[in-house]
Amino acid sequence: MNRFLLFLLISTTVGACSRAPSSPSTSTIDFGAKFLKRTVDLQPYLYGFPYNWITPNLESKELFFLKTTKPGLYLHNLSTKDGINLEKSHQISSINFNQRTFWQPQYNKKLDGIVVRGDEKNDEIIKLWFFPRKSGKSKVLTQTEYIYSFRFDESHEHIAYTSRHGFNPNHYNCLEEFNTSKQQNSRLFCDKDLPFKFSWGGIAFSPSANRIAFTLLADNDRTKRNLFFFDRKNGHYTLFSDKTVERSETWPLQPWVDENTIHYASDEDGFINLYRYNIAQKKRVQLTHNKSSIDYTAMLQDQERYWIAFTMKNGWDTVFQIVDPLTGKIHYKKNLSGTASFADIHGNQLLVVRKDASTPYEALLATISFDKKLKVNWKPYIEYPKTLKESLIHCDVERISYSSPDLNPKSGQPWKIPALLYTPKKPLPDPAQHLYLLLAFYGGYNSFSLQAQADCAVGISTLSPAVRGSWFHGKEFFEANDGENADAPVRDVIAGARYLKRRYSLKPQQMGTFGGSHGGWAAIRALTLPPQEKYRFPFGFALAFAGIYDLVGAHETVNIPGWIDKEFGNPKIQREQLMYHSPIHYADNLQVPVFLAHGKNDSRIPVAESRLFHAKLKKLKKDSTFLEIPGQGHSIRGDENITRYYRERYRFMERIVRSNEVN
Numbered sequence: 001m002n003r004f005l006l007f008l009l010i011s012t013t014v015g016a017c018s019r020a021p022s023s024p025s026t027s028t029i030d031f032g033a034k035f036l037k038r039t040v041d042l043q044p045y046l047y048g049f050p051y052n053w054i055t056p057n058l059e060s061k062e063l064f065f066l067k068t069t070k071p072g073l074y075l076h077n078l079s080t081k082d083g084i085n086l087e088k089s090h091q092i093s094s095i096n097f098n099q100r101t102f103w104q105p106q107y108n109k110k111l112d113g114i115v116v117r118g119d120e121k122n123d124e125i126i127k128l129w130f131f132p133r134k135s136g137k138s139k140v141l142t143q144t145e146y147i148y149s150f151r152f153d154e155s156h157e158h159i160a161y162t163s164r165h166g167f168n169p170n171h172y173n174c175l176e177e178f179n180t181s182k183q184q185n186s187r188l189f190c191d192k193d194l195p196f197k198f199s200w201g202g203i204a205f206s207p208s209a210n211r212i213a214f215t216l217l218a219d220n221d222r223t224k225r226n227l228f229f230f231d232r233k234n235g236h237y238t239l240f241s242d243k244t245v246e247r248s249e250t251w252p253l254q255p256w257v258d259e260n261t262i263h264y265a266s267d268e269d270g271f272i273n274l275y276r277y278n279i280a281q282k283k284r285v286q287l288t289h290n291k292s293s294i295d296y297t298a299m300l301q302d303q304e305r306y307w308i309a310f311t312m313k314n315g316w317d318t319v320f321q322i323v324d325p326l327t328g329k330i331h332y333k334k335n336l337s338g339t340a341s342f343a344d345i346h347g348n349q350l351l352v353v354r355k356d357a358s359t360p361y362e363a364l365l366a367t368i369s370f371d372k373k374l375k376v377n378w379k380p381y382i383e384y385p386k387t388l389k390e391s392l393i394h395c396d397v398e399r400i401s402y403s404s405p406d407l408n409p410k411s412g413q414p415w416k417i418p419a420l421l422y423t424p425k426k427p428l429p430d431p432a433q434h435l436y437l438l439l440a441f442y443g444g445y446n447s448f449s450l451q452a453q454a455d456c457a458v459g460i461s462t463l464s465p466a467v468r469g470s471w472f473h474g475k476e477f478f479e480a481n482d483g484e485n486a487d488a489p490v491r492d493v494i495a496g497a498r499y500l501k502r503r504y505s506l507k508p509q510q511m512g513t514f515g516g517s518h519g520g521w522a523a524i525r526a527l528t529l530p531p532q533e534k535y536r537f538p539f540g541f542a543l544a545f546a547g548i549y550d551l552v553g554a555h556e557t558v559n560i561p562g563w564i565d566k567e568f569g570n571p572k573i574q575r576e577q578l579m580y581h582s583p584i585h586y587a588d589n590l591q592v593p594v595f596l597a598h599g600k601n602d603s604r605i606p607v608a609e610s611r612l613f614h615a616k617l618k619k620l621k622k623d624s625t626f627l628e629i630p631g632q633g634h635s636i637r638g639d640e641n642i643t644r645y646y647r648e649r650y651r652f653m654e655r656i657v658r659s660n661e662v663n
Helices: 043-047 386-392 450-457 488-504 518-525 561-567 571-580 583-589 608-619 639-662
Strands: 032-035 038-041 051-057 062-068 073-079 102-108 113-118 127-132 146-152 158-165 172-179 184-190 203-205 211-218 225-231 236-239 250-252 261-266 273-278 283-286 294-302 305-314 317-323 330-337 339-346 349-356 359-371 373-382 395-407 414-424 435-439 460-465 511-516 541-545 594-599 624-629
Touching: 032 639, 038 450, 043 386, 043 450, 043 639, 051 102, 051 339, 062 102, 102 146, 113 146, 127 146, 146 203, 158 203, 158 211, 211 250, 225 250, 225 261, 261 294, 273 294, 294 339, 294 349, 294 359, 305 330, 305 339, 305 359, 317 339, 330 349, 330 373, 359 386, 395 450, 395 488, 414 450, 414 488, 435 488, 435 639, 450 460, 460 488, 488 511, 488 518, 511 518, 518 541, 518 583, 541 639, 583 608, 594 608, 594 639, 608 624, 624 639
Parallel strands: 435 460, 435 511, 511 541, 541 594, 594 624
Antiparallel strands: 032 038, 051 062, 062 073, 102 113, 113 127, 146 158, 158 172, 172 184, 203 211, 211 225, 225 236, 250 261, 261 273, 273 283, 294 305, 305 317, 317 330, 339 349, 349 359, 359 373, 395 414, 414 460
16 A cells, blocks of 8 residues: 555544534435434434545645535535635535545646546546636546556646556556646656556655656566656666565655655565665665554655654554654654544645544644754644534444464464454344444554444444454565465454454354455455365355455456456466455355445446356355445445445345344
């Protein structure tokens, strides 16, 4: 996972403002989702603060966001020169972003508007789009099949981006540039016939914009990321990382200190740490030696002096630190509850967004100053109103850990699996009706979860473990599920089920797996394991969204074949291994009900994956429920779609409870 200025999907408004009133158009609409005799009202989650993808720009004092209304999700703008009151914003685009992808919005001062990675119909044909601040009339800036990432230079004259051309399996990738003054694109170089390939990764400009740093994969292997820079004066690209060292994560920091000095983050020592490289001297210096991985990075400038701010997840909390890039000395450290990310940087100011299990959103403005000692002044920028927050919280949250069934080959000890356990503040009176969901992937973060809180409201518990393959626990943990070890997260979920069974004296049919994307695969894999896999658990059900079930076939249809290569293997050389890990080939092993859901327009994992798997289960007379959601891609957006999804999953789980009562 690359940490750039990516803004959070769930956003809010300013605490100084009163709570945004319910829209008249929604006051008579039923957003209730019923499970047994309880109903959760989803309206406060969707409309309590209808502001998403809040995108601030500290320099220009402009704020952009998507606002949820009954007709749809629309782009708004607000000047913050006289304070922040989101109710005074104005809509600048007629596009309904419930039906489109909207990623990585960034304000461009030359264009006076925001540039976004987006598509036209939730199909992830990703291009760069521009939305002017005054008119909002959209304009497509690029003509490519996919944009991996982009970055402005310091003047905002140049927009460098990495792109994909063509579709599987014969696509190629390029480093390209859009000139905001000339309003034209130029191709810098492509990876055709090269031993290195572009993928998702960071971009950073030198002060003159003549040099651009970026990442490439050696052998198209995501564990072999390398750093390069392109010199536009001579048209050459140069490797400046050690290609003999494996890296799963690395990215360059923007801006460079000068034309020869660049800082970057890399996990080449086992954890993501900071490094400095001098091009002229060809000299590399490691600045930090942490035993936890860095998450977000930012270059700050106080007068003529640079500082690097960064965050590290430390289990329950995030550690915010500031380091001197010349000496590697840590000058400031502060613990922040939950997860923290960087939303914008300007000079000596940094906007930090924080979330935890009971805090949907909080933005803090950090201002640094140095006079013999580094000082950081923190003040609220956006606060989540207490009354609304309390109305959304229905879980007691506990931080736990348990042992994996497998040993860490280096230590000889079982892997430790950190997890969050969400239990209802008001449990159902009949213990026999209690259900426990186990998140099969992308779990373990102390961050706000609509799913967990809504489920707690109706009496359902959630275990959210950071299974092997999760980020932020070091390179070894991150790569522990690759290739032939693809079942490692499934085994960790099974260990979690055994933990819950012992702790609460549960029956297996009270526990089910769930997840989306990779988690959708893992949720179903746990219930369809081949007979030779002896470590198993008789789960009572599973719920999977946008899962992948035929790894060989999907390799030709997904828009992320490199992800399959890393996680499972390449079908050209490891076909049997991929077939072994494909649930569709072991569908007959399924003995309990499953709920499958998928967006019709999904191209990351096409809906055909769920359609074919559901058809196979029906042919085998298995209990399978399938929900296909029109107009949606690899996620679910829109109040009607979200409400329908929750109603259908609760209807499915209520059937599980009734069946358990009969049996």
